[in-house]
Amino acid sequence: MVSAFIDHRLDGVIRVISIINRNSLQPLYCVYCSTEHDCRTVQADVQIHTDHFSFPYGASDVICKGKHVQNATHVLILSQLTTVLNLSSTDEKDSVDPKMEYLPIRNKVARETFKFNFTICISSLFGDYNNVLQFAQTMEMYKLLGVQHVVIYQTKCGPDLEKLLKHYETEGILEIVSWPIDKFLNPSSGWNIKTHKGDIHYYGQLVTLNECIYRHMYQSRYVLLNDIDEIIMPYKHTNLPRLMEDLQSAHPNVGVFLIENHIFPKTQFEDSGKFKRAEWSNIPGINIMEHIYREPDRKNIFNPTKMIVNPRKVQQTSVHSTLKEIGGCYHVPFNVCRIVHVRVPLQGHLTKEQLFVDKRVWDFEQELIPNVDHTLKLSGLLKVSS
Structure with missing residues (x-):
């Protein structure tokens, strides 16, 4: 995971700029949180960029869609479902494992005037x-x-x-x-x-x-x-x-x-x-x-x-x-x-x-x-x- 942004052009999904090994792809999951104890988990849409010059690791976008993503302040990408999170339903609120490193989510507001x-x-x-x-x-x-x-x-x-x-x-x-x-x-x-x-x-x-x-x-x-x-x-x-x-x-x-x-x-x-x-x-x-x-x-x-x-x-x-x-x-x-x-x-x-x-x-x-x-x-x- 490199950094995370709201993409307002795609109905406010979270886009996580990432580096992924193209040779060992696996399902990825987004955990996005609006407060420390208000987190949701969804399966991610993984987009490997088509230009990678044949190197095993490439630039990728991990897209997180779900309820209330626009309210999220932090996000984490997981490669496997852990027992720390209650994943029985995407609507259920999960609690955060404090040991995990969450990314802050940027571009929360779409602006029309620029610095x-x-x-x-x-x-x-x-x-x-x-x-x-x-x-x-x-x-x-x-x-x-x-x-x-x-x-x-x-x-x-x-x-x-x-x-x-x-x-x-x-x-x-x-x-x-x-x-x-x-x-x-x-x-x-x-x-x-x-x-x-x-x-x-x-x-x-x-x-x-x-x-x-x-x-x-x-x-x-x-x-x-x-x-x-x-x-x-x-x-x-x-x-x-x-x-x-x-x-x-x-x-x-x-x-x-x-x-x-x-x-x-x-x-x-x-x-x-x-x-x-x-x-x-x-x-x-x-x-x-x-x-x-x-x-x-x-x-x-x-x-x-x-x-x-x-x-x-x-x-x-x-x-x-x-x-x-x-x-x-x-x-x-x-x-x-x-x-x-x-x-x-x-x-x-x-x-x-x-x-x-x-x-x-x-x-x-x-x-x-x-x-x-x-x-x-x-x-x-x-x-x-x-």
Whole structure:
């Protein structure tokens, strides 16, 4: 069990985001309580998500339907009927075993006004990831683009990045959700089970993406589902609010907007060196300002997408597209918005002349560079000159 929410779109059922072993399915039961001594038990409807990349454990929804579920405050999922509970009738009130760990139920009230306009969900931060400079540049870029809230599901990271995360958490833009998946399962460090063995795909990424959507169902107008080194960048609009205003007015019923991913190889540097700043020479990580060369699309190869979604129109999501949504999806044209993704090349054989020059990030240099400097100083990572 990960977290529990009322789903108002399905007549107020309780949806428990879960991780289930697909190879040993068994009946599951919901115990939902409105007070400590007012609990009911029903058999659950188990929905295993169709995307699991062949790993044995997958993201799942356990749906609890029954009388007065909307009044419940806590829920527990059981795999077998225990003698502690009186299960002779679903109408009978059962008493709670205090040793069991119940989940609090969220999203009790469906709201139409939101605390945030744009929230970014970063699905997993793990290992010794310490790419400080790129993360600071990405966060400051998103602030300039109109994002108010970023959520990271953290297993672990490098020591310098930890300082930066603490700064952003104190500042209020960053919410860190502890994600100790490695204490329960052997998570894979990749998506391909043949290459990266494990119990569950990529540190449980599919689970955290779904959890993040429900967590922000009534907190955020839009949710961006992308990785820590990707910037969803508008090219025809100055910021994300203007982009979404236009897209949503042109496609009023759509709740899922697919944005193409485009690779900017970290191995190809801009020739003038004007952004190779001495101040950042000791900061670990990639300087995205130096990488303005974009790989061309590859023929006959699917160009993966990430998403901007209205969370109230999504029931289940995968990484590159939704699995169940209301109102359909819209593929945003490449020239309107695309992802700037500075990373190792996918087409490393191409010369600089075979790549496209794309200087969109330079449009923000006057605000971006001082903001990054300011953040690195406050985080204790950049020495303050005397």
